[in-house]
Amino acid sequence: MYEVEVKVPADLERVRARLDDVGATPTGSVVQEDTYYDAPHRSFSATDEALRIRTERSETGDGGTHITYKGPLVDDESKTREEVETAVGDAEKMDAVLTNLGFEAAATVRKERERFALDEYTITLDSVDDVGEYVEVETEVADERALESAREGAYDVLERLGLDPDDQLRTSYLELLLEA
Amino acid sequence: MYEVEVKVPADLERVRARLDDVGATPTGSVVQEDTYYDAPHRSFSATDEALRIRTERSETGDGGTHITYKGPLVDDESKTREEVETAVGDAEKMDAVLTNLGFEAAATVRKERERFALDEYTITLDSVDDVGEYVEVETEVADERALESAREGAYDVLERLGLDPDDQLRTSYLELLLEA
Numbered sequence: 001m002y003e004v005e006v007k008v009p010a011d012l013e014r015v016r017a018r019l020d021d022v023g024a025t026p027t028g029s030v031v032q033e034d035t036y037y038d039a040p041h042r043s044f045s046a047t048d049e050a051l052r053i054r055t056e057r058s059e060t061g062d063g064g065t066h067i068t069y070k071g072p073l074v075d076d077e078s079k080t081r082e083e084v085e086t087a088v089g090d091a092e093k094m095d096a097v098l099t100n101l102g103f104e105a106a107a108t109v110r111k112e113r114e115r116f117a118l119d120e121y122t123i124t125l126d127s128v129d130d131v132g133e134y135v136e137v138e139t140e141v142a143d144e145r146a147l148e149s150a151r152e153g154a155y156d157v158l159e160r161l162g163l164d165p166d167d168q169l170r171t172s173y174l175e176l177l178l179e180a
Numbered sequence: 181m182y183e184v185e186v187k188v189p190a191d192l193e194r195v196r197a198r199l200d201d202v203g204a205t206p207t208g209s210v211v212q213e214d215t216y217y218d219a220p221h222r223s224f225s226a227t228d229e230a231l232r233i234r235t236e237r238s239e240t241g242d243g244g245t246h247i248t249y250k251g252p253l254v255d256d257e258s259k260t261r262e263e264v265e266t267a268v269g270d271a272e273k274m275d276a277v278l279t280n281l282g283f284e285a286a287a288t289v290r291k292e293r294e295r296f297a298l299d300e301y302t303i304t305l306d307s308v309d310d311v312g313e314y315v316e317v318e319t320e321v322a323d324e325r326a327l328e329s330a331r332e333g334a335y336d337v338l339e340r341l342g343l344d345p346d347d348q349l350r351t352s353y354l355e356l357l358l359e360a
Contacts, residue, residue, distance in 0.1 A: 039281065041220050051281065067274070067277060069276070069280045069281065084273055084276040084277050085273065086268050086270040086273035086274050086277070087267075087270070088247075088267065088269070089246075089267030089268070090266040093264055093265065093266035094266050096249070096264040097247060097248075097249040097264050097266070100229075100249045100251060101249065102221060
């Protein structure tokens with residue numbers, strides 16, 4: 001599965017006003033706390049990989065913890081990378097497993113996310129602690145050959161929201177936080 | 181939490197006949213499939229650590245997957261080591277996370293386990309594919325200072341089952357399988 005994800009800085013109040021006009025459907029909001037790890041045997045910033053434990057809490061109080069590996073970018077034009085993710089029972093214990101193996105927690109990114117559905121796209125309004133406000137448009141495709149048309153569609157969604165695809169930012173929230 | 185675990189080779193038919201006499205209560209049986217991983221940055225056989233994904237299925241069809249880190253032995257007299265474990269949602273995806281990070285599946289140990297409770301001890305009758313039959317007696321203590329009396333108690337349980345604590349084997353099923 002390949003993820004197409006395009007992110008631009010945005011004034012979330014303005015975007016919210018347009019979401020209804022384009023026919024996007026609200027699908028809920030969550031608070032996410034993501035801890036990223038450094039590896040003992042290679043530099044993830046050099047290899048462009050990431051290892052993350054995410055703890056999520058929705059407005060209904062539901063939540064869960066997942067571990068995610070993100071591979072290097074496979075496509076330069078958008079932030080497209082292979083992802084593997086599975087649920088874990090206990091965030092602290094998963095952290096202890098990784099720490100015992102020599103991985104080290106590098107930084108924690110906390111954000112509030114409001115999600116909307118529009119056709120096959122998910123639109124996410126992110127308010128990231130100590131970083132700022134961003135809109136992400138994303139979708140998944142099973143086949144690498146479908147990436148380009150999926151990316152064009154994501155650009156179109158941004159334009160309908162009054163945003164400019166040329167503002168696209170390939171920097172992750174983690175990198176933005178570390179630069180802040 | 182420290183685990184005290186004493187393991188001896190045994191004829192399981194004979195042990196089963198004595199379990200009722202000593203007042204042990206059957207608590208269920210499971211099939212476990214354990215995949216052990218090699219690390220990319222250190223030799224777990226040299227550091228005496230282990231990283232495992234366990235998939236378990238009980239006779240009632242219930243099951244689950246866990247990831248476990250086992251630290252080096254902290255006590256030479258019995259197999260006592262620090263363990264960290266948490267549930268994971270999907271064994272194949274957890275395997276893919278580890279494999280992407282450079283860990284490699286080294287071997288898979290499959291066994292049927294029948295468990296019994298006796299006071300604060302768990303007695304486990306293990307029939308291990310390609311390895312043989314063993315009895316494990318184990319318990320957990322919160323404090324390192326309680327290890328010695330817990331170990332003495334485990335030896336006592338073995339003797340009541342007609343087994344000899346001097347037959348204690350510190351070799352793991354993984355090592356026994358790799359030697360087989």
